[in-house]
Amino acid sequence: MIMQDFLTLVLEPFREVFAGFKRFAPNMLAMLTILIGGLVFARIVRALLRKALTALSFDAWSDRMGFTVMMRKGDLWTKPAEAVVRVVFWFLVIFTIMIGLSALKVHAVNTLVAQFFLYLPRVLSAVLILVIGYVAAGFLSRTVLIALVNNGYHYAKVLAEAVRLLLIVLILAMALEQLQVAPNIVVAAFSIIFGGIVIALAIAFGAGGIEAARRIIEKGAAEKSEGKDDIQHL
Amino acid sequence: MTKIVERQEIRTILDRVGSADIVVGIPSFNNARTIGHVVRAVQAGLAKYFPGHKAVLVNSDGGSRDGTMDVVRSTRIEDQAAILVHHRIDPVPVIATPYEGIPGKGSAFRAVFEISDALNAKACAVVDSDLRSITPEWVELLLKPVLREEADFVAPLYHRHKFDGTITNSIVYPLTRALYGRRVRQPIGGDFGFSGKLARFYLAKDVWGTDVARFGIDIWMTTTAVANGFTVSQSFLGAKIHDTKDPGADLSAMLYQVVNATFGLMETYPEVWKKAQGSEPVRTYGFQYAVGLEHVNVNVERMLGIFREGLRNLREIWIAVLGQGDFGEVEALGNTGDEAFHFPRGLWSRIIYDYALAYHQRRLPAEHLIKSLTPLYLGRTASFVLEMRDADQSGAEEEIERLCEEFEKNKEYLLNNWK
Numbered sequence: 001m002i003m004q005d006f007l008t009l010v011l012e013p014f015r016e017v018f019a020g021f022k023r024f025a026p027n028m029l030a031m032l033t034i035l036i037g038g039l040v041f042a043r044i045v046r047a048l049l050r051k052a053l054t055a056l057s058f059d060a061w062s063d064r065m066g067f068t069v070m071m072r073k074g075d076l077w078t079k080p081a082e083a084v085v086r087v088v089f090w091f092l093v094i095f096t097i098m099i100g101l102s103a104l105k106v107h108a109v110n111t112l113v114a115q116f117f118l119y120l121p122r123v124l125s126a127v128l129i130l131v132i133g134y135v136a137a138g139f140l141s142r143t144v145l146i147a148l149v150n151n152g153y154h155y156a157k158v159l160a161e162a163v164r165l166l167l168i169v170l171i172l173a174m175a176l177e178q179l180q181v182a183p184n185i186v187v188a189a190f191s192i193i194f195g196g197i198v199i200a201l202a203i204a205f206g207a208g209g210i211e212a213a214r215r216i217i218e219k220g221a222a223e224k225s226e227g228k229d230d231i232q233h234l
Numbered sequence: 235m236t237k238i239v240e241r242q243e244i245r246t247i248l249d250r251v252g253s254a255d256i257v258v259g260i261p262s263f264n265n266a267r268t269i270g271h272v273v274r275a276v277q278a279g280l281a282k283y284f285p286g287h288k289a290v291l292v293n294s295d296g297g298s299r300d301g302t303m304d305v306v307r308s309t310r311i312e313d314q315a316a317i318l319v320h321h322r323i324d325p326v327p328v329i330a331t332p333y334e335g336i337p338g339k340g341s342a343f344r345a346v347f348e349i350s351d352a353l354n355a356k357a358c359a360v361v362d363s364d365l366r367s368i369t370p371e372w373v374e375l376l377l378k379p380v381l382r383e384e385a386d387f388v389a390p391l392y393h394r395h396k397f398d399g400t401i402t403n404s405i406v407y408p409l410t411r412a413l414y415g416r417r418v419r420q421p422i423g424g425d426f427g428f429s430g431k432l433a434r435f436y437l438a439k440d441v442w443g444t445d446v447a448r449f450g451i452d453i454w455m456t457t458t459a460v461a462n463g464f465t466v467s468q469s470f471l472g473a474k475i476h477d478t479k480d481p482g483a484d485l486s487a488m489l490y491q492v493v494n495a496t497f498g499l500m501e502t503y504p505e506v507w508k509k510a511q512g513s514e515p516v517r518t519y520g521f522q523y524a525v526g527l528e529h530v531n532v533n534v535e536r537m538l539g540i541f542r543e544g545l546r547n548l549r550e551i552w553i554a555v556l557g558q559g560d561f562g563e564v565e566a567l568g569n570t571g572d573e574a575f576h577f578p579r580g581l582w583s584r585i586i587y588d589y590a591l592a593y594h595q596r597r598l599p600a601e602h603l604i605k606s607l608t609p610l611y612l613g614r615t616a617s618f619v620l621e622m623r624d625a626d627q628s629g630a631e632e633e634i635e636r637l638c639e640e641f642e643k644n645k646e647y648l649l650n651n652w653k
Binding site for chain 1: 489539
């Protein structure tokens with residue numbers, strides 16, 4: 001009797017653990033199945049995406065858009081297509097892990113997974129803002145550069161770079177605001193930087209450019225009175 | 235897109251007229267000051283040279299607010315004897331109407347093509363509404379080769395100052411001559427004659443919602459006629475004097491319009507221009523004579539200043555388009571003084587082909603690409619002006635001929651790289 005009680009005391013924890021394991025095991029199995037399936041899926045997507053981006057000459061397009069230069073400046077030395085493939089692959093892996101963890105049906109984990117999925121749209125819109133904004137900043141900067149050069153302005157490149165810089169600052173602030181990363185600090189920092197750049201430009205061209213402005217006006221007046229261009233290009 | 239011939243008021247006039255041998259079109263937009271002279275010249279030309287032909291005059295207007303269409307409707311030849319016409323002249327029916335579609339000369343021409351098609355015209359001509367130098371003889375020279383069935387398309391041939399028309403002289407003429415193998419000297423002249431058959435061909439093309447309708451119609455008409463096997467000729471019209479375009483008009487915008495249209499047509503007809511080798515002259519009508527021309531001031535210093543600014547600020551774009559080799563040659567030019575500045579013909583032809591290739595490969599947005607050509611164009615123009623300052627018209631024309639030969643010689647470079 002005492003022996004039986006002793007055995008019961010020894011075996012009971014094992015039974016409880018085993019029962020708990022029996023309840024938990026299907027969830028674990030589901031998680032592992034989801035993880036394995038997800039990894040396989042991610043590898044298939046990686047292979048297909050690599051082929052698709054090669055067929056679309058994505059690397060050449062990235063060179064033209066300036067994304068390659070941006071990556072090199074950020075010390076990223078892989079090809080743009082490979083970078084995109086890796087980002088998508090790891091995104092799918094993380095996505096799979098989150099879904100797998102939710103299969104465990106553990107409350108704390110479920111909360112974490114829910115927060116991840118709630119944050120995901122903000123990450124996607126921030127990435128979109130960065131990509132579209134970077135392309136737009138490059139386009140507008142180049143428009144300004146070519147227009148100023150064709151009108152003979154000496155400081156065309158400086159002005160074009162100033163336009164690009166202002167737009168990049170704006171885009172970064174917008175992306176950080178989307179990600180809700182210290183939003184008050186970001187807004188304040190953006191205001192200070194943006195306002196500072198504008199004031200600096202105003203001072204540079206206002207005070208520092210007085211001589212240059214005088215030369216431009218005198219040159220323009222001289223061109224009007226002599227050396228007028230009558231040529232008809234068309 | 236609505237057809238102009240479907241409008242009730244136009245339909246009424248067309249039904250009354252029935253058919254016509256000749257249609258002359260004049261596109262306009264706020265040209266009340268100048269269009270009267272053009273209309274009288276056309277009326278006189280029709281009366282003198284085509285008295286037995288039924289003609290209609292079409293003014294295709296872009297929404298003028300200065301009474302342009304009223305001027306057209308009310309203009310008559312007052313003194314027939316002065317223009318040496320002694321037979322009875324029936325008034326030429328006039329259709330003055332706003333055109334349909336995107337604002338631009340192309341849409342205006344489309345209206346002329348539609349009316350020509352509706353009237354089953356044998357021959358058509360279009361002339362600009364601000365011409366000061368148009369004479370009745372222009373009408374004969376643009377229409378007679380078509381009516382005699384010797385030509386489907388008649389381009390103008392003007393006598394211009396050696397420094398005028400530099401976009402034509404340094405880009406459009408050498409390029410289209412090398413591409414399509416026909417020596418149409420002024421492919422974007424703007425005053426053309428063409429057959430009714432060619433007008434119907436133009437009308438059938440689906441271009442009226444594109445840049446052709448806005449500003450590319452001249453080069454489009456010439457290239458379409460050449461590339462599709464129509465008989466092309468040109469007529470000497472003398473001097474072309476018209477209202478000076480707004481001096482503030484942006485050169486790079488003009489360059490973009492013309493070069494974009496020319497490069498765009500290369501995308502449409504690659505199988506035609508790839509096959510063409512060398513070039514042949516086109517039949518030229520008209521008695522050629524020397525014309526006194528006003529002196530043209532050219533600010534070479536400003537042109538070279540913009541070229542050097544381009545070298546300083548557009549370096550990355552030019553390297554991407556031209557490659558290191560040709561850019562190196564351009565860079566060397568930047569160190570040359572004004573008086574010794576010389577932009578080689580071979581380099582210029584390769585630059586234009588490089589730009590055509592970059593356009594084809596979409597390396598940059600088209601507007602950025604072509605506008606970045608402006609400083610290079612000004613450098614080449616400045617070089618031409620410096621070299622030809624003491625030359626006469628024939629000397630300048632010989633230099634342009636040498637440039638065209640360079641374009642033809644370097645065409646292989648374009649063919650080898652066009653994929």
